[in-house]
Amino acid sequence: MLFLGIDVGTFETKGVLVDAEGEIVARARRRHGLSTPRPGCVEHDPEQDWWAGLCEISAELMHAAQGSRLGAVGVSAIGPCIVAVDEELAPLRAAILYGVDTRASAQIRTLNAALGEAEILRRSGNSLTSQSAGPKIAWLRDEEPEVWRRARWFMTSQSWLVARLTGEVTIDHGTAGYFHPLYDFDAGAWDVTGCEDFVEVGQLPRLGWASEVAGTVTRRAAEATGIPVGVPVIIGTTDSPAEAVGSGVVDEGDVMAMYGSSGYFIRVGDEPITHRELWAAPYVFDRSYVLAAGTSTTGTGTRWISDLLGITDPDDDVTFARLLDLAHESLPGARGVMALPHLAGERTPFQDPQSRAAFVGLGLQHTRADLARAMLEGIGHSAAEALLTFARANVQLSRVVAVGGATRNDIIMATVATVTGSPQHVVGSPGASYGDAFLAAHGIGEIPHRADAKGWGEATRVVAPDPRSFEQLRSDHQDFVALYRALAPLAARRAHRFLEVADV
Structure with missing residues (x-):
């Protein structure tokens, strides 16, 4: 049984096919672009930079997997990003990237004044920064109201990709934890109190853990990716936790x-x-x-x-x-x-x-x-x-x-x-895609213990203080x-x- 891991990074998408022992059977990579339309704004085209790359890599790796059974798929990506989509999961604009995109400074100031910095820290476990996804949704309301009004969902990169694969709109707790101030850190739940003027809980994905199965590959997604219909897809996470697991x-x-x-x-x-x-x-x-x-x-x-x-x-x-x-x-x-x-x-x-x-x-x-x-x-x-x-x-x-x-x-x-x-x-480490494969195997019970990940990542050298x-x-x-x-x-x-x- 093999496991497919795919990670969408800032400049490229990588994928691996791995067996349950952590041995890599095949790997693939695709470069993609990055847009900086104006100072402080860093964006990706979800269709071209995320979905197209995933489809190409999946097709290549599925060709390499011929004759083997695919157990599950794990996807990670940069984040937290904000991609506003309609009811059909079609992006309404380019995706706003993680902390390197600094456009929402004014919205951070407004939210700090409205909610209070102490309350934001209490609820989110964090102060608002350019890494916070919540202010970027508020930016859409303020700066692109037509897009904001049409949005059925506010998602992040891997949650949108998993939704395209399965039809299920989900997000892991780890990534949701960066949607400050919309996530209650202690409760492990969405809380949009004081933010109802720019987002509703119903516009945010269903919460779960990264290795939980979100759904299975739909026929439409199978035709685009080459992944067999019905293969389980886990909820996934952002690239850094996935890479940590794989290391x-x-x-x-x-x-x-x-x-x-x-x-x-x-x-x-x-x-x-x-x-x-x-x-x-x-x-x-x-x-x-x-x-x-x-x-x-x-x-x-x-x-x-x-x-x-x-x-x-x-x-x-x-x-x-x-x-x-x-x-x-x-x-x-x-x-x-x-x-x-x-x-x-x-x-x-x-x-x-x-x-x-x-x-x-x-x-x-x-x-x-x-x-x-x-x-x-x-x-x-x-x-x-x-x-x-x-x-x-x-x-x-x-x-x-x-x-x-x-x-x-x-x-x-x-x-x-x-x-x-x-x-x-x-x-x-081969990268976050390697951790995605581990989480996929863990999610369907093929690898029962998280401690088994320590056998997947071994140090090649140690750089000591000079x-x-x-x-x-x-x-x-x-x-x-x-x-x-x-x-x-x-x-x-x-x-x-x-x-x-x-x-x-």
Whole structure:
């Protein structure tokens, strides 16, 4: 029996076929686009970027599975996103993406004033940030009322894909936990009190746990995807919890550090914990919880600096190898150059969508290598500051499991490990789709225990703190935080002025 896992990421969709022992039988991937129609807005086309990619990957993997029985399907995707759909599940506009989309700042202020920040924190276990889905629904009401009035459902990425596969409109508790302030963290239920002017409970998907079966593949979906009619499809979750499961992050105190297009860090626990600077949500299993942090720029920063320095190759692996080789021509500390990599604002702990990137300390003696190293170290400092937020919240981290493309970058990894003092246990995970396959097998009872996931994710190497650069990087990190605080007021003024000009 095989299990199909599919994950829709920011820039590509990946799929795997896996057996019950975790052995990968086949894999596939498809690139897709990303739209930034105006500052602060980041979108996907659900039909082209999500559904078409899922259909292509499913068809390819089903061809590879000929002669084998498919036990179940698991789907994950970026989130929380907002896709407004009609009664037939047709999207009414492009999907509004997760925390990298910062358009709803005004709605956050309005909701904070109307409900009270203390009440929002009590209900949601979280403060409102760009990662919150609720304000983005309010944005649709304010800015695109025609779309808002036509919406039958407000869904997220994987919930819409699962609905297209099964006809069932569902969402997992873990993703719903980011629909603040619409989800009651303690009760594990929707609560739209004070938000009835922009959403009704009946417009939100049915709640369940990630590995619960949402429904089975319909005939129409089977024709589009090649997946046999009647195969069970689990409710699924967002990409980061799915990747955590596939990396074996299931025990109390385990942390998954996902270094992808952005950075995401989730700490698993058996008890709910809330903190103003971190995101609290249920995990994928009943009576399990996460406390999470995120950064806005990781892989997007390496891509941007590669383009800027003119070293981009059609093969991404070649591009990033060139970038790393160039950065190694410099020294730890980048010979005095520091980069603030806030190309799309920043999330934990600053929660500042208006922050912007900067290089400081440049002199005539500096080279392209110094710029490359400064950006890579800046990405590392950004991730380290997010991880250090757990310590400030008095939350113990027992093991940090590092996954994602940037784990191949020894400068980023060494910076994070050295600044935080936490070794990075690098797992060569195939990605969130691998965790989706585990959850699918778990959901139909083929793999009965969640602890079995630990056998699926094994560390390939450990990046320990570097004593040779300890003093340099620890001192640099203090300057990194000070740089953000010094530039934040200027960035906010310039962002406001730029938006005024854009409006004209």
